[in-house]
Amino acid sequence: MIRVLFVCLGNICRSPMAEAVFRRMVQEAGHIDRIEVDSAGTGDWHVGEPPHRGTRELLRKRGIDHEGMLARQVKRSDFADFHYIVAMDSTNRDDLQKLARENEAEKEKVVLILDFLPNEKRKDVPDPYFTGNFEEVYRLLDGSCRRLLEHIIERHERL
Ligand code: 4NP
DSSP: OEEEEEEESSSSSHHHHHHHHHHHHHHHTTOTTTEEEEEEESSOTTTTOOOOHHHHHHHHHTTOOOTTOOOOBOOTTHHHHOSEEEESSHHHHHHHHHHTTTOHHHHTTEEEGGGGSTTOOOOSOOOHHHHOOHHHHHHHHHHHHHHHHHHHHHHOTTO
16 A cells, blocks of 8 residues: 655645645545555644545546545554655755754655646645635646656556
8 A cells, every 4th residue: 555645734735635635636546545645734733633624625626526535634553554754845844854853764754745746846835725726736736746646557567
């Protein structure tokens, strides 16, 4: 089982969208019994809440399931439990690397989602909690999640 964790600040806007979009891609690729997907936030303000209305509406419009998703905070054991810890922006990545402390193997699991998008100069998925632009986030995540899945399938030949 390959486990992928998407991480943003609040776990209500970007990382739940990434989780839902990526899970749908995994399903369509026929790997749902081999790739497990989750999301979490570095902050704890929204723990227990469903995704933000903007994320829910965007997913519903595209027929992507978000049933039962509730925000949680990243925890130390996530570094052992997940193979890929995918940050939405460089602040999330820096916070995750601090949480991994001196453990290099754990630090190496932390990647930036937009690094998977060729020709994308931005490093950070803009936060729609502040910009209100959920469509822009979806466009970035649709492209980058597709590449991430290709990367995982190539890296794990036995999938
Ligand atoms: P997210 O957006 O990290 O994409 O879930 C945010 C949600 C909430 C807050 C910040 C960003 N907040 O400050 O409460």
